[in-house]
Amino acid sequence: MNPLRVIVLMHEDLVPPDSLEGYSETEILEWKTEFDVLHTLREIGHDAQPVGVSDDLGKIRRAIVEMKPHLAFNLLEEFHGIPVYDSHVVSYLILAQQKYTGCNPRGLMLAHDKALSKQILTYHRVPNPKFVVFSRGQRAKRPARLDFPLFVKSATEDASLGLSRASIVRNDEQLLERVRIIHETVKTDALCEQYIEGRELYVGVMGNQRLQTFPIWELEFRENPDGVPLIATRKAKWDPDFQKKYGVMTDAAKDLPADLTSKIVRMCKRVYRVLNLSGYARIDLRLTDDGRIFVLEANPNPNLSFGEDFAESAEAAGVGYEELLNRICSLGLRYESSL
Numbered sequence: 601m602n603p604l605r606v607i608v609l610m611h612e613d614l615v616p617p618d619s620l621e622g623y624s625e626t627e628i629l630e631w632k633t634e635f636d637v638l639h640t641l642r643e644i645g646h647d648a649q650p651v652g653v654s655d656d657l658g659k660i661r662r663a664i665v666e667m668k669p670h671l672a673f674n675l676l677e678e679f680h681g682i683p684v685y686d687s688h689v690v691s692y693l694i695l696a697q698q699k700y701t702g703c704n705p706r707g708l709m710l711a712h713d714k715a716l717s718k719q720i721l722t723y724h725r726v727p728n729p730k731f732v733v734f735s736r737g738q739r740a741k742r743p744a745r746l747d748f749p750l751f752v753k754s755a756t757e758d759a760s761l762g763l764s765r766a767s768i769v770r771n772d773e774q775l776l777e778r779v780r781i782i783h784e785t786v787k788t789d790a791l792c793e794q795y796i797e798g799r800e801l802y803v804g805v806m807g808n809q810r811l812q813t814f815p816i817w818e819l820e821f822r823e824n825p826d827g828v829p830l831i832a833t834r835k836a837k838w839d840p841d842f843q844k845k846y847g848v849m850t851d852a853a854k855d856l857p858a859d860l861t862s863k864i865v866r867m868c869k870r871v872y873r874v875l876n877l878s879g880y881a882r883i884d885l886r887l888t889d890d891g892r893i894f895v896l897e898a899n900p901n902p903n904l905s906f907g908e909d910f911a912e913s914a915e916a917a918g919v920g921y922e923e924l925l926n927r928i929c930s931l932g933l934r935y936e937s938s939l
C-alpha cells in the first residue's frame with residue numbers, strides 16, 4: 601500500500617505519548633488502542649497525525665483543511681461524551697468529503713440502538729434473546745412472555761456500562777431495582793432480555809461488500825472458585841486483579857463442530873449485512889449447552905488494540921497487526937455509500 605496521509609481521530613484525553621516508558625500498566629491501558637494504531641500506522645510508513653476531539657468539530661475541520669488527509673482513521677467512540685453521537689461525527693466527515701475508516705453512520709446508528717437492531721435481526725430471523733425496553737420514567741412491569749432469569753442492561757450505552765452480576769434478575773423486585781439503576785445511573789432506557797446461559801463467543805468480521813470473518817473467539821473464566829456468572833462486565837474486561845483471580849481468557853473457541861462453526865459464521869455475516877455495517881466489526885453471541893445460538897449485539901469499530909480479541913483473532917487467521925490496519929485503511933478508501 602502507498603504511504604497515506606492519515607489523521608487519527610481520537611478522544612482528546614487519549615492522545616498517547618510518544619513512548620510507553622515511565623507509564624504504569626493501568627495508565628497505558630487508557631490509551632493503548634490509540635498508541636498502537638498511531639505508532640503502527642507510522643511504522644508501516646504512513647504519515648499519521650493524532651487529532652484529539654471531544655466536543656469541537658472545528659478541530660476536525662482544521663485538520664482536514666491543513667493536512668488534506670487521504671483518510672481519517674476513526675477511533676472516536678463518543679462526542680460530547682455521548683456514544684451514540686459517534687455516527688454524527690462520521691456524517692460530518694462525509695459532508696466534508698473526507699474518506700474514513702470503520703463503519704458508516706447508518707450502521708453505527710443501528711448497531712448502537714440495541715432495541716432497534718434486535719427488531720431488525722428478528723425480522724431477518726436471526727435468533728436473539730426476547731426482550732422488552734423500559735424507557736426512562738417508565739416503571740418496569742414484566743410482560744407475561746418473558747420468564748426469569750432476565751438480564752437488564754442499557755439500551756444504548758456500550759462498554760458494559762451498568763453491568764454486574766446483579767444485572768441477572770430472578771424476580772420482579774430485582775427487575776424493578778435493576779431497571780431503576782440503569783435509568784438513574786446510566787441515564788438511558790433499559791433493555792431487559794432473556795438471560796442466556798452458555799458459552800460467550802465473539803466473531804470479527806471485516807469488509808464492505810465481500811466479507812471476511814476471523815476465527816470464532818471465546819471468553820472464559822478458567823478459574824471460578826465462587827462461581828461468578830460468565831458476564832463480560834467492566835471488571836472482566838479491564839480489571840487485571842479480577843482477570844487474574846478468575847482466569848479471564850479469550851482465545852480461539854475449542855471443540856465447535858464444523859457445521860455449528862459455519863452456521864455461526866453465516867449468521868454473523870448476515871448480522872453485519874442487515875445492520876448495514878461496513879469496515880470492521882465484532883459480533884457477540886451466546887451458545888447454549890443444547891447448541892442454540894443467540895446474537896447478543898454487533899459492535900462496529902470494535903477495540904483495535906494490539907493483543908485484544910479482534911486483532912488476536914485476525915492474527916490467528918494469518919492477518920498480522922500491520923496488515924490488519926492496512927486492510928482497514930483500504931476498506932475505508934474504497935467504501936462507497938449507497939445512500
Ligand SMILES: Nc1ncnc2c1ncn2[C@@H]1O[C@H](COP(=O)(O)OP(=O)(O)O)[C@@H](O)[C@H]1O
Nearest residue numbers: 729751758759760761793794795796831832897
Ligand atoms: N441476554 C443475555 N444473556 C446472557 N448474557 C448477556 C445477555 N446480554 C448481555 N450479556 C452479557 O453482558 C455482556 C455485555 O452485554 P452486551 O449486550 O454485549 O453490551 P456491551 O455493549 O456492554 O458489550 C455480554 O458480553 C454478556 O456477557
Ligand SMILES: [Mg+2]
Nearest residue numbers: 832884897899
Ligand atoms: Mg458486548
